[in-house]
Amino acid sequence: MQLIQIDKARYRKHLNRVIIGCGLALAVGSLAISQTLIALFPDESGSHFHWNLIGVVxxxxxxxxxxxxxxxHDYMTEVVYVWELKQALNKITRKLAKLKAAGREGNPDALLAIHYSYAGSRLLWQLDDNTITMDELAIKQAELDSVAAKFNVSLDANNYDPAILKQF
Known part of the structure; x- marks a missing residue:
């Protein structure tokens, strides 16, 4: 998955609308379904938990x-891209301990995966205005760059392929 710059304002606007729409749909839909089920199949004890649960599900x-x-759909482009990027970064995070160990030994695939993780995290944090941890990320990136220079490895996030994680 290539890292691309996306329009932050459009992303936030679309994400907020999708979240609000899903929340409203969940509230209205689950109430409508559960109330219909309760009307069709009333419970003598007055407990309708199972109908409410079925409505939510x-x-x-x-x-x-x-x-x-x-x-x-075009409206979902940024929202889906960020969702897929978060999934890709989660896959890296689950293997981060092994990647860091291999990276200290100069494994170019491990260094590339870590670099991609840092670049993707930087993109996400900028989109979410999470700039508090950017300084910490810059320090980690500098450490990664020094290890890459030590082993003469060139790092470009565009060269990342998720298939390299299989070896870790």
Missing amino acids: ITSLIIGWALNKYRT
Whole structure:
């Protein structure tokens, strides 16, 4: 997955609308389904927990289906890109201890994966205005650059391929 610059204002606007839309759909849909089930199948004891739960589950499945169906729509471009980038970074994070150990030994794939993780994190943090940890990231990037220079490894996030994680 290539790192691309996206329009922060458009991303935030679309993400907020998607979140609000999903929240409203969940509230309205689950209430409508559960109230319909309660009206059709009343419980003598007055406990309708299972109907409420079924309403939430069915509505969640419908929302998930709709999000998946419209993930390729132009409106969802930035939202889906950030979601997929977060998934890619999570895969790296789960193997970060092994990657760092291999990186200290000069493994170019490990160094590239770590570099991609730092570059992707920087992009995400800028989109979310999470600039508090940027100084810490800059220190880690400088350490990574010095290790890469020590082993004469050139790091370019565009060269990252998720398949290299399989060896770690």
